[in-house]
Amino acid sequence: MNLIAPIILAPLAAAAVILLLRRASTVFALAGVVASLLSSAGLLMAVMHGSSYQVIMPGLPGMPLLLLAGRLTAVLAVVVAGIGALVFVYAIGYMKEDAEKVRFFALLSFFVAAMQTLVLAGDWLLFLSAWELIGFSSYLLIGFWFQRPGVGASASRAFLYTRTADLGLYVAVFLLVAQHADTAIATTLAGNNPTTVLAGLLLLIAAMGKSAQTPLHDWLQRAMVGPTPVSALLHSATLVAAGAILMIRVVPVLPPEARLAVGLVGGVTTVVTGLIALAEADLKRMLAASTSSQYGLMLVAVGAGVPLAALLHLIAHAAIKSSLFLGAGVFQHSREDTAFTNLRGVGRDHAWVFSGFVVAALALAGIPPLSGFFSKDAVIGAALAAEHAYLLAPLALAGTLLTGAYMARALRILWRGDTHAGHVVGLRWMGAGIAGVVLLAAVLGATFGALEEWLGAALPTTILAQVSGLSAALIGLALGWLVPAPRLFGPLYRWAQQGFTIAGGIDALIVRPVLFIARLCARFELSLYTGVLAIGRLGMTIARAARCGDEQGIDRAIFALAHGSRRLGARVAALQDGLVHHELALAVIGTALMLAALLAGVLYF
C-alpha cells in the first residue's frame, strides 16, 4: 500500500466532492485534511523504519513525474497536514456565517493538496506545477472576499509579485534540466559546476518572492485582506514556506558564494521587516511583517549552511504563527477590526484566547522552554558558527531582539485598555483550533532533539548562542513593553510605517508596468470586439435587406389577404390580382437579364 497517494489525493478529492455536492463542506474538508494527516503520519513511521517511498508516473518521454518520500519530506508533509488540520478546525468556527463557505473549503482543500504535492515532488516538472498551483490557489484565497473594495487589487498584487519572482525558478529549472538532461531533483542537484551558482541565485529570487523577502516583502502584508484562517495557513506551513522549503532542499549543493547571498538576503529581511512590524498599526499586518522577518532568520540558517536549523525554525514558526493568527482572528471578530487602536484591551475580553496568544508570542520571541527557544537557538548557533559569522550573527541577533520588541508591544496594546466584549460566533471551534496549535507551539521543542538525531545532522549549539539569543530576546521584550514604538524609531517612524518604501518601492518595477500592459491589451480587445460586432451588424443588415426585398412586402400582403378575404374565390381573385404578378415580374426581369447577357455575348464576342 503506497502511502504517498492519499496524502495528496484526499484533500483533492475533498475539494472535488465539496464543489460537486455543495453541502456539508466542513465535514468533507476536515475528513480530507485528516486523511492527509493520518497517511503522512503513517508515511513518517514507515520512513523511520527505513523504507523510502516513491511513485513514478508517466510524464514527458524520458522525464517521468516523481513523488518521493525521504526523511525531510515526510516531516514536512506531517507539518503541513497537521497545521492544516488545526486551521481547518478553527475555520469551521470562523466561517460559520459566511455565505460562500462551500467555495472557501473547496479552495482551502485544494490548496493543501497543492502544497503536499510541492513538498513530495521528486522532479522539477511536478515541483513547478505545484509551485504554480499554490500561487494560483493562494491568489483565489487572498481574493476570497473579492466583492470588498481593495481585495481584488491586493490579490492581484500578491500574484504579480510572486509570479515575477517565479521567473527565476523557471530559468533555474531550465538551466538545471538542460545541464543534466534529467528532471529528477536529486540528479540535477548532484555535482558541482559553474551553472549551479547561477541556478542557485535564480532559485533564491524565486524563494524571495514566495517567502516575501526584502525587497519583495510588500505583497505579504497586503495579502492580509483574505480570511484569517487563510492567512494562518499561508504564513505558517504553506505558501510562504514554499520558498524556504525550496532553499532547504537545494542548499547542500549551493556553492559558498550563493550561500552567502542567501544568508545576507535573509539577514537584511529579518531586520527590515522586523522594524516594519514594530511600527505597524494593524495587528494582522504586524504578524505578516513578522512572518517575513522569521523567514529571513530561516534563510540566515540556510546561508550559514545549516538547513536543519532552518527546518526546525520553520516547524516551530508554523505552529507559533498559526496560533498568533488564529488568536488575532478571534480579536478581529470581537472588535470587527484589526487596527491596534480598536484592539486596545481586547485581551481581557477573551482571557483564554489571550493566554494562548501570550504563550505563542513568548515562543516566537524565544523564551524557554517553548519551541521557539530551541529553534532560534539553533539559528543563532548556526550564524555564529558560519564562515561569515561577522555578517550573519549580528543580523540574526538583531532580528531576535526585534522579534521580542514587536511581540511585547503587541501584547501591551492588547492587554491595556477598556474591555467591551463583542459577541463572537463559533468560538468553540475556533478555541479548539487555537488550543491545538498553541499546544504544539509550546511543546514542539521537545521533539527537536530526536528530529536532529534522526535527520543525522548536528546543530552547532553553544552556550554563547544560548546566552546571546536569550538576552537579545529579553532585551527586546523589555524594550517593546516599556518604550513606545514612536520613541524607539524617532524621525524614522513614519517611514517605517510605510514599509521603508523608496520611490514607490518595487511596485513601480512590477505592478505598474504589468497593469499598463493589461490595460493596453484590454483596449486592443475592445476594439477587436467592436470590429467584429460591426461586421456582424453589416451581415445582419444585408440579411434584412434581402428579407425586405423578398419576404416583407409579400408576407404582409399574404397576411392582409388571409384576414381580408374569407372566401376562396375572393382569395384567388386577390392572389391573381397583385401578389403573383409582383413575383412573376421579378422572374421575368431575371429572364430578361439572362437573355440580355447571352445576347451581349453573341453580339460582342
Added chain:
Amino acid sequence: MTAHDLYLILPEIIVLLAAVGALIAEMLRSPRLALLVTLAGLLLAATQSFAFIGMHATAFSATYRIDTLSVWSKLVLLPASALCVLLARAELRHSDREGTFYSLISFTTLGALLLAAAGDMLFLVLGVLLSTLGAVALVAYPRNDAATEGAMKLFVFGSVSGAIMIFGLTYWFGATGSTFLNDLARLDPTSLATAVGLVAVIVGLGYKASLVPFHFWAPDAYQGAPVSVAAYLSVVTKIGAIFALAQVLRDVPMASAWPAIIAGLSILTMTYAYLAALVQNDVIRLLAYSSIAQSGYFLLAIVALGRSPLALPSLIVFAAAYAAMNIGAFAVVATTGRTLHTYRGVGRSAPLKGVAMVVFLLSLVGIPPLAGFVGKFLLFGAAIDAHFTALAVVAIINSVLALAVYLRIVVPMYQRAETAVAPTSGSSPAASLTTAVWLIALLLTLAIGLAAQPLLGRLG
C-alpha cells in the same frame, strides 16, 4: 416500339401501375392497401433499376435515355419517394382521400423520372407538366387557405414558366429541325434562337428546381403544404429537374456561354437564399430557403459538365446525400414543430432526435464525415476542375453563411426549455412511423458519408 424498349422502361411502368393500383385501392376504400401498393411499387421499381447500372442505351428511337443519370435518378428518387410516403402516412392518416395522395406521389415521381431520363424535348415538356400538376394537387391536399394559396402560386408560376419553356423550345426545334436532344449539338452557338431556347429551358427547369429568381413559389408552397409534401417537393421534383437540366445542357454547345449563365445563377441562388434564411422564424420556411440554396450547389456540377470527369459523379452523390439529409430534417420538423421556439430544449428532452437533427443540419452545411460533406467536396472539386475556381470559392464562403443559418435551429435545441414541454405523443403509431423515417435518413446520411468511396466506384 419493341419489347426491349418496354423492358428498358420497366421501372417507370411499375411506378405507373402502382399509381393506378393506389387509385383502385382508394376506390375500394382501403387507404392501407393504397399505401402498400405504392410502397411496393416504388421499391420494386428501385430494385429493378439496379439491373440497369452501367447501361448506356436509349429507348423509343433515342427519345428516352437509359444512362448513368437516369438510372441513378431512379435509385435516389424512388427510395426518397417511399420515405416521403411513410412521412405522409404518419401525417395524413385518417384524412379524406388518403389513397389518392399516394397515387399523386407516384404520378409526380414518374414525372421527375421522365425529366431525368429525357432524350427528347417533348419528354422534357411531358415531365415538367406531369410533375407540376401532381405537385399542385399534393400541395392543395389539406384544403385550407394556406395550402390553397401555396398551390395557386405553384400553379401560376408553373404555367407561366412552362409556357416560356415550350415557347423557347420551338426556337430550338426551328433551328435544328428535330426534337432530339442529341441534335442540339448542331445549334449555332451565336444565333438568337439558341439564346432564346437556352433561357427558356433554364426558366422552365429552374422553376422546378427553385433557382433564384424563379423560386418565389417555394417558401409559400412548402409552408402551406403538409410537411411530407414539402419534403417531397424539396427532394424529388427538384432533383428530377436538375438532372433534366444536365441532360439538356450537356448536348448544347459550350460556346453558347451557358456555363457562365449557370455559374451566375448558382452564386445568386445560394447567396440570396442563405441570406433570406438567416431571418426566417418559421422552420419550414427556413428549410425551404435552405433547399433553394442547395439547388445553387447542384449547379456547380452542371457548370462542370463536359469539362470535368467529376461532374456526373458529384451530381449523383450530392443528390443522394441531399435526399437523405433533407428528408431527415423535414421528418424531425414533422415531429417537433414549425416555429423556432418549439426547438428550445429538444436536445435535452429527446436526445436521439436532437442528435439526428444536428447531424442532418451539419450535413447540409457540409461538415465531415457526413454525407453532405462528401457531396459538396466533389462539387467543389468538379467546379475547380472545370476552371470555375471563383465559383467554388463563393460556394465555400456560402457554406460559412449556411452554418449560421442552421445553427439558428441547433442552438435553441440545447438551451434550457422555458417551460416543460410535454413530449409530443411519443408512442402513437404516427410518431413511431416518423421516427422510423428519420432514423433511416440518419443511417443513410452517415452511411453515404462513410461509404463514399465504394459509391463512387459504382458510378465509375
